Amino acid sequence: MRNADSELSGEVDCRLACEFQSEVSVVGLLTIVWALLISMTLLSAFIAEQAEPSKVIITVICITVAIKGVLVIDNLMGLRRVLPVIRWMMLSYFLIMSSIIALVVSFPEVLARLTAL
Amino acid sequence: MTVATPPLTSSRVSNRLSGDVFSVVPVKSKVGGEGYGRIPGNIAVWILIAAELTEFALFFLAFLIAKVHYPEIFAEGPLQLNTLAGTLNTLILITSSFFVARAMASIKAGQRKQCLRWLCMTLLAGAAYCGIKGWEYFWNEAAGIGSRTNTFFAVYYYLTFNHLLHVLMGMCTIGFVTLRLYFGGYIASEHEGLESAACYWHMIDLVWIIIFPLLYVLR
16 A cells, blocks of 8 residues: 555656656746847847848848747747647748848839839 | 656645646647647637738738838938837837746646736736837937828838737736636636737737838838
8 A cells, every 4th residue: 555655656756847847948948939039139129220231131130030930939829839720820921921021122123113003 | 867846735736637737738728629739719819810910911011012112211211210119119029928928838837826927027018018119209209200201100100009009909908817817717727818818919029020120120
């Protein structure tokens, strides 16, 4: 009887230890993602203040936007482990919007020609 | 290798043994069934999120079309804006999304008090965002900038004020779920409403992630 109790207690301890580790790792992941997002925002602000606009800068900024979107959607919103349709709907929005912005800002004359009355 | 285990209480043990703690918690949901592959929150909030994102996508396209037709105005516009206010608001919104994610992790772990604390911090972040946005508008006013200054500022005010209204709506939603949580409305295995409010708040953050470079950075 005592052996069975101690076995059960051992199992509970082991499971709690694993879950505590999992809890720590999730909090750690969220903190890393937050730090990355903050760093990328500060980088964008620095570029806004310092660099002269060029196609390379525009591409870098749009890639930063896409990466920030993917980080928020997958990690903070937690869509990485849910129904793929929702995740891809959100990811494609970000990838398409940042691509459109990069293309329009890099080649404005094309959109100007297409939308001229 | 030994792993430090937090002190055990009977509620903590029963809570811990009721299911996994993070992400793949088999939370009851009206949509998508249980466990891996389900939709967070409810279907109504996802329809709302899709509608809001479509609305903002149209605003972004309108902004880009105006930008290619008035290149000089749209090149000078961002230089006159308060980049510090834009940057601070981006940092605050990203941090508020982090707070909401921590709140979700806390409720899934059955830590109601911690979840309440993170939600209150989200509300504070939302209030800080509104305060900074107000300061930015006053700063613009003092610099002689208004919604009728030129096309760039008309679109700038339209986009940012619309986003501000969404932040206020998000704050009301987070405030409501915070109250519900305080009165015991959500538990580790049943928190669909809280999850829906969290998804809406993240959507507000995502929209700002596009607005910030579009208005303040790219010129």
